[in-house]
Amino acid sequence: MAKRKSVSYPGFKHQNPIPNASRIGNILMSSVISGRDPETSAMPADLDGQVTNVFKQIRLCVEAAGGTVDDIVKVNFWMKDPATGRKALNGEWTRMFPDAESRPARHTLFLDANSPSHLTCDFVAVIGG
Secondary structure, eight states: OOOEEEEOBTTBOOSSSOOSEEEETTEEEEOOBOSOOTTTOOOOSSHHHHHHHHHHHHHHHHHHTTOOGGGEEEEEEEESOHHHHHHHHHHHHHHHSOOTTSOOEEEEEEOOTTOSOSEEEEEEEEOOO
């Protein structure tokens, strides 16, 4: 049986003792990803900047685990205001997943209004095979 392996990547670390993601065999599950810049750890004040950074971190995370964005099967987003944020989200979504016939499933939920983030996400990927 495959052993669980913690996945991390430079530029992002949780405050709690948890990895950026965990992999068993070919299944990868991320921890929550925020809109912090993966190079500076700064959190942009604007939604667009946070969305851009979330997608950068999705790519960094799946690649650190040995996969590509083509291996992602589901992404959950939490947004303060999904109605107004969907345009920014959809722009980055279609850039990362341009083929309408081969996109991951996606679900968007409400993020607490008191959160310092405009959005967060997590994802599941099946790497290889």
